[in-house]
Amino acid sequence: MSPTSPAFATATLADAAGREFLSPSGVEIVFVLVGVVVLGAAVLCVTSRQLVHAALYLVVALGGLAVQYLLLTAEFIAWVQVLIYLGSVVVLLLFGLMLTRAPIGRSPDADSRNRPVALVVALAAAVTLVTLVVDAFRTTWIELDVPHGRSDALGESLFRYWVLPFEALSVLLLAALVGAIVISRTGRADSSAPSAGRSKDAEGER
Amino acid sequence: MHLVYPAVLAVLLFCVGLYGVLARRNAVLMLMSVELMLAAVSLNLVAFDVWTRDALHSGQVFTLFLIALAAAEIGIGLAIVLLVYRRRGTVAVDRLRALRETADGGPPHLDGGPPHLDSDPSSAEVPDGQAPDGAAAPVAPGQETTP
Structure with a gap:
């Protein structure tokens, strides 16, 4: 993040090349659409009163995140996300729900009494962090022309360093x-x- | 791609997970919310790694480690939750009060669960057997008044 880093220099060059915040590229539009799906599934996951449905909404959210990794050209992370998160973690969670005899229909006591406090804390944290992040990275672009995160390069650095x-x-x-x-x-x-x-x-x- | 998009998505996802951890009562649902928070951190790591073009791929390698750690965490967490369910018959986190502190600093009350804390696991079915009795007791006077 220092001004002398090469990434910042390329970002400012790209900024001078005519990119603007309000003219999104195709990748950004797809990213925003999938991000809306991810956020909606996450909100449904933490608010759904049907416990098994909450686990299935978690599948949608994590699968959408794998698509986001693909859009960020981190393909190896995307497939690892699909394999481990969707393949094992969600299955473990479903087993946990079944072994603790989760009710099939709506369960009225899925949320505790401090739900308003949790809502206030989460909204305050969201407003603060979004303001901070948008203000900090307003003029920063990611170069996605050359893929960064292919399996061979990532494996080489993983097993070498x-x-x-x-x-x-x-x-x-x-x-x-x-x-x-x-x-x-x-x-x-x-x-x-x-x-x-x-x-x-x-x-x-x- | 503008860096704000993945950063804001990660922030919002983290806050949704934060709400879930604070508001959920079922321990398994709390673990799901923790998974959401970890996924938000992973998205941040990948986005910043692609932004800085790190030659060692630090962010993505750390994301791999984070996914493996999340798998280990969910295994241990579910084992603990199943043990609690077997001992206490519930996974509601606000009913587990055996270790809470009282206001006067005295010994904690053990009203949070069945009193067989250190007994053998052969009495694990006791809360399951008690629950229908406690649920049936208030119903009985209503049935008596009906005829």
Whole structure:
């Protein structure tokens, strides 16, 4: 963000090349349209009283975000988003909803009593941050002509410069897996296998 | 593309997630709102990485790490939520009051849940069995007055 950075120089050049804020390009129009879909799905996700519908609205929001990543030429991130978020995280959330016996229809107690306070806090944060962001990046453009974030370049930098955090992350995922198994197994002496204990408890909950 | 578009979208998405975390009562729905906030942060990271043309792809690599961390977080979080549901029979976060502090600094009241905190998990069906009884008790006088 310093004025001497090359990105700022290209941004000012593009600014001098005749781009204006009120004449959006095609990519910007598509970005705004998909962004409206993402925001609407997110709002429905946090306000819907039907719990399974909330999870499905989350699918729409995260899928729209993958489209936004594609528009920003970050294609590898987009496919990872589709695979991991839509493929595993939402399925885990649906399993969580079913295992906690979420009601199928409308549940009247999905929201707590401090809903007005939450609305005030969220609106205040939104107004403050939007004002700040628009004021800070008013004259900044992203150059999307050359794709930045292709899989080969990203993989090269990931396995050349970010190998140590990558390995640390794999150890963390292993620790999270072991921790989830330890948390969710029952403490009974006769349940030798955790899967047997879980299925037994799932039957008990039914 | 103007940088304001992804930045404003990320801000609004983050604030929607913030509202969800504060307003939701079901713990699984709270986890969904946390996912929305993390997705907003990821969008910001990718947009600024594409803007600065970072040679190391720092923002996008960190977004990959963030997605993996979100997967780990949702696994651990759902395991904890399922354990709470098995012990207490509820996932409403404002009913879990066993660790709250009272105003006079005294010991906390244990009225937030069933009193079998440290008992064996074999009594996990107790709140499930109690709930229909408590729901049926106010109905009984109404049925008596009907005839």
